[in-house]
Amino acid sequence: MMMGVRGKVSTEWKKRVKSEYTRLRSLKRFKRADEIKAAWNDNRTKLAELLEQEDQTVIGMGPVWVCSVEAPPHQAVMRRTHVTSSCSEPLSIPIKTINAVNPIPTMYTWAPLQQNFMVEDETVLHNIPYMGDEVLDQDGKFIEELIRNYDGKVHGDRETGFIDDEIFVELVDTLVQQYQKKDIGKDKLDKKASVRKETKTKDEEDEDEEEEEEEEEEEEQDDDEENNTCNKEDDGWEGSNTSGTKDFPCAAIFQAVSALFPDKGSAEELKEKYIELTDPTALPPECTPNIDGPNAESVPQEQTMHSFHTLFCRRCFKYDCFLHPTKGSTDAPGLATSHPRPHGGKRKSPELRAVSEPCSPFCYLHLPDAKEKMVATASSCSSDKLRDDNESSNDAKPRKIRKHASVDSGNEASSEDSNDSMRMSGRKIDKTSTSCVEFECKTSVLSVNGNGSLGSMHNKRVVCTDSDVVRTNNKYVYTKPLTLESLTVKLSDATEPYNLVTWLGSEASMFRVLHKVFLNNYCAISQAILTKTCQQVYYFAQKEATDLPADASVKDNTPPRKKKKKHRLWSMHCRKIQLKKDSSSNHVYNYSPCDHPNQPCDQNCACVMTQNFCEKFCNCSPDCQNRFPGCRCKASCNTKQCPCFLAVRECDPDLCVTCGAHEFSINKITCKNVSVQRGLHKHLLMAPSDVAGWGIYLKDSAQKNEFISEYCGEIISQDEADRRGKVYDKYMCSFLFNLNNDFVVDATRKGNKIRFANHSINPNCYAKVMMVNGDHRIGIFAKRHIQSGEELFFDYRYGPTEQLKFVGIEREMEFL
């Protein structure tokens, strides 16, 4: 049986959409004729008034017609123009030749950039470029070929008709109403059938349209029985069983609309648009819930952190960075540029050490069960450590890296190092506790806001239900004078405070986030929450631990680095770098952080496979064997003595601390291998070139191997570069530069001034691609000493990746 549906959209649906659309349009036209007429007349009247007014206004002097018709004295020697006219005598007047003006070289508008900018592939040809009539005549096939590159898709190549938001919503609504009841079963069939049907080319489809109808009918009978077993989810209308709510249009409608109006976006986009248009209050399907204010929801940590985890770029430390967009420009694995998720609960920061001393008189550490545990853990310290080692196959030496929140959280209390840290933060908290005592006597006067209204985030007042303790701005205030004994008595009743204290949604959500950070340091958590004591936090933590299934503890499977063999490690690394340089493989792949929890970086690791080092953005252990260790240079890191330089990497401020790469002030840096990341480019001057087109000149002289500038532009996939390159080659002007095997830098639309450097076979500059904090970037360097005012050239034939032994598709850059 022949199958005749393109993609997943059945013809049936398309026909429905089309007929509905036409019906709506004609209806609309009829209905709107009057409205249009009114608008037209309104516009016409206003315009007439305006023109009348403008006609009266005289700006400045007002125009006066003065036109010299007198022939200049040398008219006898001037060229003359002759005009013949059908209704009067032939005319002849001298031609005035105007002064000569030299135009500037050709340049198309470009947007200046200071950093690379990743853009998505364009799968529909934006418009057919005009190359001049000569090119078209000579090479008519070029345009055909170009269109073929885009699978025949050009903007506006199909008669799609016009659809605006209003018609769109009406179209979807009527489709829902009309087809909802009458053929749910049929729809099931369509969907089912469409899955099996194969994609067809456009041309074929039109011819086959009639056939299809018959076939579908046939199929309907064939599959009738099967249909009955159809899953409820496959039902055309999602949520049609929920009473009272409006039925939500099924996916098929959006697919069909999208197929008919491809300009308007994918089915998914249309669906979102429909939601947005019909329900202005609706939230996007995935977002961080309301976690602030009195109506805040109590949600798991993952939800609270959703925006942070999905939108915050951990490589650039900002939201919505242009270089590592959330949506990768390509679906191919390994090219995903999305932000890597945070590390699996391992932390290095020293301030996270736990306490062993109570932070205040009513610290949770006074609680009997907590105390017991403290003692227990303290005594079993060594065994704890052993177990720790087994768990994580860690180093014998106590490590500062903390474990993830352990299985039964509060009970499985602090190991040795957490005790240390507790002490530290404990001291901090002590200060607050003294102020609490101070307050004790004063507060008898203070009355408490009965309903405990919430103020701003920083001035929250929360009344605990047992109304013993109120906290304002991190200070304890007792509503009635309490003796310390009575407090202890109260608190010793372990369950009472926990039972009576209400946790607001915002507090609960915040606890879950902080718990990940501070682990079992309840004193610190309570300090950050402000409105809960550490005892309350402690009890809440206990409750959470029992309520929620414990997280599987994250195991660290990375084989530890043998520290005693540090030296050997170094030489090994240097050899490895050398090996990489010399290896027969001459492909450099884009780095994308690896993320394979519980797996060491072996042959299956994306980084290892692409012959990249693991970087600090990887989700592997910091001890991963594949990580680049950085350099230990004390000099300028500009010779092959420096392992970073040798590996064509810039020094990493997090790894190389002896060369000063980490210094904030540029003056303090001795390392010369940080120019790209710090943007230490030379002052460049742009002027017409001595060779061709525009050129770029150096303002101040440069030493050999000195950094000149980064070559910035749009980062595009190799496929996109091939498509764009076809056009650029025809224009004989290309700003494409291979970055690595996956991506190309294109400075055509966006770039920086160095894009005007011309090609030479005897250049004064060279380009090299460097790994700069996890990103490949193109640096332009002085090949020899360059004097001030010299024009800059580099040899395009030696691609910038030549340093990394990359031999790819070479692209010539020519300027007209």
Place this chain on the structure above:
Amino acid sequence: MDDGSIKILQCYSDPDPEENFYTVAWSYDTETGRPILAAAGSRGVIRIFSLATMQCVKHFIGHGNAINELKFHPRDPNLLLSVSKDHALRMWNIRTDILVATFGGVEAHRDEVLSTDIDVEGTCIVSCGMDHSLKIWKLTTDIMLSTINQSYTFNPSRAVRPFPTVQQNFPDFSTRDIHRNYVDCVRWLGRFILSKSCENTIVCWKPGLLNQTELKHNDTNVTIIHKFDYKECEIWFMRFSLDYWQKVLAVGNQQGRTYVWDLDISDPAQARCSTLTHPKCVAPIRQTAFSRKGNILITVCDDATIWRWDRVAQQ
């Protein structure tokens, strides 16, 4: 001439045989009131002629490629807008020789800009080009108003820094829904816009919904008011024109026919079209122009002929 003929007054030529003037625009000197003619073309050089002295008094270079259209600001005879093959628009103050603004870059035109127009009040620019798009740029933003003012007072000999030209990368409205090919002519009609592509129709439309008065950035809506259809005009760079009172609309086709619509009607659907033909007028008519009163129509053809049509008294 009153007798219906045409007389040649002046003739200029560029010393570079490569120069090919594509467009002219008329203005006047605000001090003397004398006429000024601006012309530009394939070399991207804007020439300013003084007809009284028969001199090219000024020229402006800056566009990186050919200039496709020039327009003067309707309320400020010193402000000249140019659109270029280099994908950008530029606004010049021809009195003080300052580049006031460029409109190009990130979200601007992606290919040659072919045509532009400024509305009667001088508040908005509309531009169109080979990228099938029409874009609207506001001139009433604080930065634009202050820069235009500054362009009159700026003194380059005293200033430490060059003039702070506005680099506008983002239009206030953009659409690719009206046309599906190169958009080669655009004019404001009050708050509506008339534009054409090589699809045998001039579309009258407005940005946003029918009753919406404010421009919204990222608005995807457009409202089509009416389409003025005609025939045999599938090549590009064919301009239509309106008279000063915006009551008559004319466009020529590639067979030498001119279509004229009377817009002074109460229902756009009732717009009547008259066709002007002459047995000898057979070459493509690239441009048309009305006299201020709208009673004389001049059309120019690819075969270097100029045609004059006079409106006869209404029956």
